Amino acid sequence: MIARMVKIEIVGPSELLLEVLSLLRDLELFQIEQDITGFVAAEDRDKVRPLLLDEKTMAERIYCEDLRARIDELFACLPREEMRQSYLDPGDVLESVNETLQRHSALCREWCRKREELRTELAELGGDSVFLGALEPHVTTIAPDSGLDFIGVTIREPAAVAELMRTLARLTGGRFQLLTVKAEDGTLIGLITLEKDLAAKVRGILGEQHVPEMTFPPELARMPFPEKIRHLRTRTAEVTAGIAAIDEELARFARRWGAIYARVRSWLDERLALLGNTAHLHRTGMCFFIHGWTPAADVPRLTGEIRTKFGGAVLVEEKQILEQDLDLVPVTLRNPPLFRPFELFARLLPLPRYASFDPTPFIAVCFPLFFGMILGDAGYGLVLLILALILGRVFRQRETARDAARILLFSSCYTILFGILYGEFFGEVGAGLLGMKEGFIVERRQAIVPMLCFALSVGLAHILLGLLLGFITALRRKTGREAMFKLVNILAILCLVVLVLSRMEIVPRLLTRPLALILIFLIPFLFFSGGVLAPLELLKSIGNIVSYARIMAIGLASLLLARVANRFAGMTGNVVTGVLLAVIFHAVNIVLGVFSPTIHALRLHYVEFYSKFMVPGGRKFEPLRKG
């Protein structure tokens, strides 16, 4: 059902505005209306103006935004740690938090800067390690006082090695050695060993030929090769330990202070949201106005809370909902627990407008009924019942799945009921085995025409109910002509049905003439209320009723599939194979039996039934709330 809403105006002195907003946010039952057209009389509108923040509130907003930005900056430095819950109320200690934050931000920034430096150094050391690591096995065999020098070069491609050899041979007269190795990252590295006297000359020529020489940090440049390697290793270990120590410090800091700063940040978010809401409010010279909506059931709580907190300083006034407000009124659905799972179907379509009908109670009653009428097999119903109970237990925590399981539960109960009435248990064979020789009401396979009449009767009742709801909706929305159109449609359909029945002599034939006269009498009203397309609308309604024939048609198809499953199983002549085949066929039929009736029962509601009364386009009720 659509909850009845009340139009509310809250008035109070400007200095209490934020406190009132804070209370409304905590109560979570009031939606602020930005459009004041329906709230303030036209002649008073120039006295009311949008509320602008005063200097003090503006300063608070800037302060809060700045504090929030600095907390975000602090969090950017900290690792993501599991945080405890903080129960601090930051409102009273905001200034202290601000001072502490300045110190902590400086400390964390310094840690982050140091860590960044160490990471850069580690990356450089990593590059040197690749080179030295590749050459280490060759260099360590040469004595330090051998009078030799080493030049490390990076060789772009293997083909350049021969050219390098020729150049070195020319420069050193063949007194050199070139070792090439592939580093871990795939680079080809060359180590030229030569006499110290020749090293400078060779370096110069290699530079001219664009053969890049490996360079080392200044502190490594003067060290002999083996010492370089040792130094690199020691430094790498030191840097890694340094980074780990800083990470540990930051993690410890996050564990100690993270929860407090997270709590302050969330408080700031709420405070800023509250200050942001003032943009939708209005004021005069002395007081503020908050206009909005609240469900009628919650009005006593709202007024009570405001009276308790502010005494007579803040007033709550209920205003009359005018005809032009109807499309503005927000909509919230409140159904009894038994019907609530069926809101799942209502959510697939846009919300109905205020003063129309919530289709949930109708779909809650009719959907399982139609589902049962279509599937109508006690055996299948039993399987679905067990499945629904299992799903309901497994998906207790997931709302949508739990609702779907409950819908399946209701539907399966009706399936069992209609299965007994039709005399079907896994088709006719199962029913025969259980002693259900014939259906209590009808055997679907034999009674095709009676079942068709039954389906059409259900359709007639459903469509007439839809038209009646449409008539009431039109009266509520004060659209008289539409109400008249719905009423004329109801009368015309009833006349047509009785006319057909009288022609078939189910009701006295004498009624034919008066009914025809009534129909002729209704035609001008039909055109007056519905325009030139009114007869088409009436024909559409008749088509909608015929569409309910699917209840019988799909049901018959399901029954015949079950019959095929049993026949196939019987034809094997082997008990085990037969049972296996029957299980497979019936399983497929159950899957179809869930899917097909669901789609068709939904379609009968969405297309045939809803179109008669539903006015979509309702505004969702979104009260002021935290977060």
Add this chain to the structure above:
Amino acid sequence: MEKVYLALAAALAVGLSALATAWAQSKIGSAGAGTLAEKPELSGTVIILVAIPETMVILGFVVAITILTM
């Protein structure tokens, strides 16, 4: 011979309307799938649109039953 004609007429009533429904649903279904890729919140509307042509085959079925039982 009359029975053969009646059966043929009933088969045509269901068969042709089923073909027409299938053709209409294929067009609406592909357009609906495209719509849902961009706006999943329109699933209810798409279900309605896909289901609308089904009335044709149901009407065909009713006509077939009427032919066979009259």
